[in-house]
Amino acid sequence: MKKVLAILFCLASIVTFGQNKDYAINLGAYVPDQIENVPASAKKMLINKLGQLVTANGISDNQYNSRFIITPNIVVATKEIMPTSPVKVVLVLDVTLYIGDGIAGTLYASESFNVKGVGTTETKAYMQALKGLKPKNEAMQSFISRGKDKIIDYYNSNCEQITKESQVLENSGQVEEALAIMLSIPASSSCFDKSKSKTKALYLKAVNRDCKLRLNEAEAIWSANQDIEAANEAARILSSVQPEADCFSKVKALFSKIEARAKDLQDRDWNYKLKVLDATKSYYDSAFEVSMARAKNQPSTVMYNVRGWY
16 A cells, blocks of 8 residues: 555645645546446546536646546436437436545545536537536535545644655655655645655755756767757756756756857757746745656556445
């Protein structure tokens, strides 16, 4: 289980809560392949709809292997074929939504909604019905709020264990994964303040290591061949380095050298730019950007447990 949790948490990413950053309530839309009554072409639309529902209620959708999920069960209550021209299909769906811990299999909240759709095909009627799930519906808002509160409770109750998981990963050299665990802690949990100094230290450790690796890679490319292709490739690597890194001054020096050579070769301005330190951006914001980019490049590895939810 610890291994599963480590894999999961390393894929944590940025989410937004209301108008402020709430580091970081992760809630992913999950529609099982085997769910009944969902036409294949409507599944993607359903995932997007679930994401819209949580986003509109203060939690951004995170589809990158979040521990916590929102998932549906859908039953066709009635189906009627109208003898019009063209023929119309009328569907009434009973949609029950669930929020919970998809790893532990713990259900946090559920709510049922009755929606109706009309279309020239069953799939179109189905998709029209799903549009009836309104984010500002009072029952929907209450449902998502209850789920959010339970997620925060999880972090309040498991702060020590989460920190230990991060430390184990750091000790084994998996700094980015250790950082992602700490970034998964919501600001609204009591665990957040306890973990801030550790999170910042991990972020700086991660960007310093990344800077050295990218600087060495760019230097090797540039030393091997100083043509425009090498300049572009080296600059692409250097342009991804975070400006907080200790070796950033060396990055700037190499970049300036490459830039001057590239202008001589092309006789025109170069499009590559280094990142600039933004004084208005906290290290948490920068850390989340790095974590999000990394999460998007990770394969989906989580197998969710929703037994007994519906």
